[in-house]
Amino acid sequence: MRSWQYSSTKGGMENNLSLNTVSMPQPQADQHLVKVIAAAVNSVDYRLAEFQFLHRTTFPKPASPGAEFAGIIIKPAPGSALKAGQLIFGAAGTNFMHGGAMSEYALASTKATIPMPTGLSTTDAAGIATVGLTSYQSIIPHSVPGSKVFINGGSGGVGTFGIQIAKAEGRHVTVSCSTVNAELCKSLGADEVIDYKNQDVLQALKSSPKKYDLVVNNVDSTASRALYWHAHEFTTPKARFVTVAVSHQLPFIRFLLAAHFLPDFLGGAQRKHVVCFGSPEMDQLKMIADWVVEGRVRVVVDGVFGFADVKEAYTRSKTRRARGKIVVKIAEEEECVA
Structure with a gap:
């Protein structure tokens, strides 16, 4: 072969x-x-x-x-x-x-x-399989119907699934994406879109009257990691910050160590950080595939x-x-x- x-x-x-x-x-x-x-x-x-x-x-x-x-x-x-x-x-x-x-x-x-x-x-x-399960596991276990979810990076593989899965399970969804992808994200069900080409994502979140119950980060960048350190300014007290975009690069490793081990009195963040790797849950995979067949997810x-x-x-x-x-x-x- x-x-x-x-x-x-x-x-x-x-x-x-x-x-x-x-x-x-x-x-x-x-x-x-x-x-x-x-x-x-x-x-x-x-x-x-x-x-x-x-x-x-x-x-x-x-x-x-x-x-x-x-x-x-x-x-x-x-x-x-x-x-x-x-x-x-x-x-x-x-x-x-x-x-x-x-x-x-x-x-x-x-x-x-x-x-x-x-x-x-x-x-x-x-x-x-990979993106569907990762999307599901980064959102559903950490929120409930009616939760306000912010997805940082809505137009990639995980993001496009995440929008649809969150909506299928009754969440309110705000996403960030570029100008050219705003209509795509809206067509998938996003309730609100933050255009990072024309807006500062952190400032948009902080100035919103909403407080988010969950943040899912699909983008590995300095600006995206900064969202975690300011998460207490735009999320509810029990909100979780879920990182999907893992990297082997040193800046991400330093971020991960600080997010998990630096206490808040030494400058650590005030929200729980979770890293999500999609695990092979076959019942979940079947459900997502059935949603695709039914037209609830594409x-x-x-x-x-x-x-x-x-x-x-x-x-x-x-x-x-x-x-x-x-x-x-x-x-x-x-x-x-x-």
Whole structure:
């Protein structure tokens, strides 16, 4: 089979990718062997891989990126109720940092995949698992119906899902985004939009008569981290600040240590900080997929790239200008609907 792989990430993971012919993967007892039809790009695919110490010490050489996928079972795991030829989706591999979905065939854990519901396409299914679960878990456990939620960064993969999931579960949603993405965010259900191109986000939040019950930060930047230190000025006393946009960069690591360990009498913040990594909760994944089929949530796709264009797909992701998900058609001749 063919697989996109890298052994180094110096100069950027995308610049080290090569399309190699390799042996078919051999599944363990709790894994399906699947033919990948479509896979989705996530920033976590390269952010942690480009942390050189982590890459040298924990990544296989070579490694294949990609976790989110949709595909067809070739060989089901022993004892599984799923059958060969069945369409499934979820997360490939056993490690979200190098799942191997950017390959013609991949391994998928029985605990991280489910059957595609009737009416769901492989292109949409490929872009649900990581961002859908991360969006759900960053919002729903930390708020209640009627809560006022601020999502910093509403037009990316997690943001577009977050708006819709929050609205589906009865939250009031304010988001930040650029001017060109304001209408997109409103079309997804955002009640209010702060245009960071023309407004200072922190000042807009502080001057609002609203007090937010939850802040979800999808943007890793100095300005976004500053929101946390001022969160007591625009949130309710028991509000939580959930960080989704994690990074290996030193400024983020310093922020994370201070947010969790610096007491408020020494200048620490006055709101609880939570880091959210989407965990494989299959009941939640099924519910989100059903919402997509029902039309309550839609998968916003920035672009669909061919298997030969994986480097370009990751380059697009790194611009931070993608609106929604970036999907790669691994089996370019196939588009399946369950």
